Amino acid sequence: MTGRKATVGGLVTANPVWVGSSELTMTLDGLITCIDAGAGAVVAKSVNESAAARRQLDIADYAFVSAGGRVRPAGAARRGDGLLNRSGLAQVDLDDWLALLAAGVEHGAARGCPVIGSITLGDPVAAARIAHAMAGAVPAVELNIGAPHGREASAVRQLTEADAVHDAVRVVRVAVDAPLFVKLPGQASDVVALARAARSAGADAVGLVGRYPGFLPDLDGGAVLGSWGAWGSPACLPMSLYWVAKARTALDVPLVGTNGARTATDVLRFLASGARAVEVVTALWIGGPAALAELVAGVDAYLDARDLDEFVGSALAGAREYKDIPPVRPPAWLPYTARWSRSSGR
Structure with a gap:
């Protein structure tokens, strides 16, 4: 898919299938592996100014959960599993991290694959300082203000109010000349309002949406992972697409989709809903680099005879407001209520 470039917020990328920030992108070998697999x-991996956020990586843990509720270790995970996890930020000094990023950027440049730096918000002023330094090493910076772990640990923050989003993004924006992408949470009263606030504060693109807070009892008096965590799964896909589609309809801002894409069809649904690129992570946890290559090939094959720019947001032409939908005749609920009545003997 190297010939089908995707441009997002001024950043030209090899194709619209991106690898999101995670432990898989925490080393130079990890970055190179993703680049070479066709991303x-x-x-x-995200960084910030907090030593506590780095220490949080020491308690990182991962549980893969089947659609039927079976909990599996990483080595036994399957494509349709959800992921419940704890995580922290990269345990590295900023100067060393910038050198690693620069090496990744150099490797990716020959393949048209940019390496994007990521900051998970702690203190906005500190984030601005890191972003300014990072922009000297990478072609774009992602500011993650949607980290679900922000609800459990003060070392990172999750912002769910428009004013707070605007203020934080504005502080970072003035410090960065490179494209600035802002990743937002999915658990907020109005995610479109958050996207509007990020855009008005200077975001070049908006990522929708971060994973959700999660909790899963093990029914033996404890909890999976022994704590709360962050949750993502294929079942999150329609919720993520909802906010992508709503933001595409309401705003003039490039969108990056995330949370729920495991297959090429999932990626295409993000694009059809209005995203210009899609970040994937859990599919790679489960399937390795081959899964990334499969996604890229599948998306490329589908779009072979289509124009990417025209395909982005194409599903919205067939989506109407509730008030504009004529009555369904016969009523769609009729067979369900009839079956219920028969089964109850009435």
Whole structure:
């Protein structure tokens, strides 16, 4: 898919299938592996100013959960599993991290695959300082203000109010000349309002949406992972697409989709809903680099005879407001209520 470039917020990428920030992109070997597997862009593991956020990586843990509720270790995970996890930020000094990013950028440049730096918000002023330094090493910076772990640990923050989003993005924006992408949470009263606030504060693109807070009892008096965590799964896909589609309809801002894409069809649904690129992570946890290559090939094959720019947001032409939908005749609920009545003997 190297010939089908995707441009997002001024950043030209090899294709619209990106690798999101995670432990998989925390080392130079990890970045290179993603680049060589065909990623359109790679978002490096997040950093911030907090030593506590780095220490949080020491308690990182991962549980893969089947659609039927079976909990599996990483080595036994399957494509349709959800992921419940704890995580922290990269345990590295900023100067060393910038050198690693620069090496990744150099490797990706020959393949048209940008490496994007990532900051998970702690203190906005500190984030601005890191972003300014990072922009000297990478072609774009992602500011993650949607980290679900922000609800459990003060070392990172999750912002769910428009004013707070605007203020934080504005502080970072003035410090960065490179494209600035802002990743937002999915658990907020109005995600479109958050996207509007990020855009008005200077975001070049908006990522929708971060994973959700999660909790899963093990029914033996404890909890999976022994704590709360962050949750993502294929079942999150329609919720993520909802906010992508709503933001596409309401705003003039490039969108990056995330949370729920495991197959090429999932990626295409993000694009049809209005995203210009899609970040994937859990599919790679489960399937390795081959899964990334499969996604890229599948998306490329579908779009072979289509124009990417025209395909982005194409599903919205067939989506109407409730008030504009004529009555369904016969009523769609009729067979369900009839079956219920028969089964109850009435």
